[in-house]
Amino acid sequence: MPAKDYAATRYSGLSQITTANAPRLRAVWSFSTGVLGGHEGQPLVVGSTMYVVTPFPNVLYAFDLTHEGYPLKWKYRPDVNPSSVGIACCDAINRGAVYSGGKIIYNLLDGHTVAVDAVNGRELWKTQIADIGQGETTPMAPFVAGNRVIVGPSGGEFGIYGWVKGLDLATGKILWTAHNMGPDSLMLARPGRGRYVADPNIGVTTWSGDSWRRGGAPVWGWISYDPQLDLIYFGTGNPGPYNTEQRPGENKWTNSVLARRPGDGSLVWAYQFTPHDSWDFDSNAEMILADLVVGGRLRKVLVHFDKNGFAYTLDRVTGELLVAEPFANVTWAKGVNRTSGVPIVDTTKITGASRGDVKGICPSLEGGKSPASPAAYSPRTGLFYTATNNLCMNFAAAPVTRIPGTPYIGATTPYMVGPGGNGGAFIAWDAARGRKVWEIKEKFPVWSGSVVTAGDVVFFGTLDGWFKAANARTGRQLWKFKVGSGVMGAPISFRGPDGKQYVAIYAGIGGDWFLLSGDVRSDDPADVRPPADFAAELGRHTSQGGIVWIFGL
């Protein structure tokens, strides 16, 4: 599955690659995907086949790992509506596929989920799940829990009415749709029953008028699952528009974690990280499930690095907040009240059309960490590993009108590098205590995912195109290789048919950096831009281009 296991740990139990031999890693294979968009997500290895989904037009490649040069077994080239490219807020990316029951399942950008026979590449089913006419696109990686395929849309910048859907694994039929706000009947919420204790229709009463109907709350990140509790966990994105004054109220359940039953979608509990979001602090980042000793007790927890700069450790049975500490530079809040779970907001940082240009907000709306860069957890070290950004922003909101299928944003938000002058860092985090254990500073924001192995080696990539290995216990750098383009994918580690351990990663800068650093693009003679002022040197080190790499000893 996309994040290795139900718990989304991105932990590999392979131990051939160690802190001692990692400096001898070498490239064993590479493949150009033929696509320039941002290569987020990760390859998927099932048995002796590696599957790769490209950004739009969402080609699916199946590589035979048993033959020299890993030739293709087949490729599947779907018919994807090119209009969807203009509906994707931030490049036409894709976050990968999931395997279940002989099927490779992934989302096409234009609002379809497809299931393809993992052996021969034949399309088994194709279901329309989203409407690009309403600003919905679908780059997230589907998740399978039991016989349900769980999917959600992007579109927080297009005024969508956010949801998740449960599809039948066998047929692709949509079995349930659960909205993230609105009346309880549409949220599939039953207040007072089970553990969902919110006020009735809180998805309406925390909004003004019918603003919830276009209030965003997209689901474009990662999903995890606890089979014992039979709960899926996922984050929701920002409320729309960015101009807070068009949606007074807490705007539940935007910027939240929701726990639902995969079978029927019913809402069991929810917790909102950033009420009445003033800064585009989506909570789509992964919810990593672990069992940790917190405050002297072994707890079933979920750990989440939010865009708002705080790392949260929650009891995943009840949603109780256990730990919330900043992992990045934070100015918008002084902390999080442990009892109420509500952030202590610096009111001078609240934005809105009547508040003019609010300066000095950290993190920026790229997040203390991007949800596009999933963290990893090693049960051996007890530590979490994540890319981080060190950016701040000014934020000038403005009134905006919703025109379906066009952006519904209403803000201008220039960025600047935060204190220290490094654009980002890769860090190790102790989620039981809420503290940073080590960090590797990087010149540019760090946007890659990570994988950590039983050899205590952690891997990540940088925007300027290095793929790196570090000692998971100390943060000492062990090895690096220039992969040809900036890294925003997530590495994986797998055992090949030859019994050897390998590590794979995508190179291919894009995503937000396709927008922010337009000078890393050279594919359009009619679009020539100066460098981003806060990352002026990035174009010196990288340009767009999608490559799959495999490394081994």
Added chain:
Amino acid sequence: MLALLTACDRPDGIPPSIRYPDHVSAGGNLPPAGDLQNPFVADSTNVADGSKIFSAMNCDGCHGGGATGWVGPSLVDGRWRYGGSDGAVFQSIFYGRPRGMPAYGGILSTGAIWKIVSYIRAQPVPVTVPTESFK
């Protein structure tokens, strides 16, 4: 502004013959019917109106504040996929373009579209295009 934003005036003067998907014409010569003239002079009032409409219709959501490029291309680099004449820019807005540029004909009045054209065409092209050098 309100009068500008409504589509109450019909798109008179828009010949149906130019409605090709990509507006590619033989030899690069637009048919005479497609040679449209901006009825507005590019004075500060019309340019300012165009700037407001550019924001109000969410154009900046894709093309960026100041039209400097975002998920959609820069409109101030002096380079054009589909032609940079007033008429060509008008057609891009009115009919839309492949890969995501929505058609605003019928959503915006022709007058409002022409004012956006005035705004875009009035933006200065940075002198550093096309060379980017690193120290």
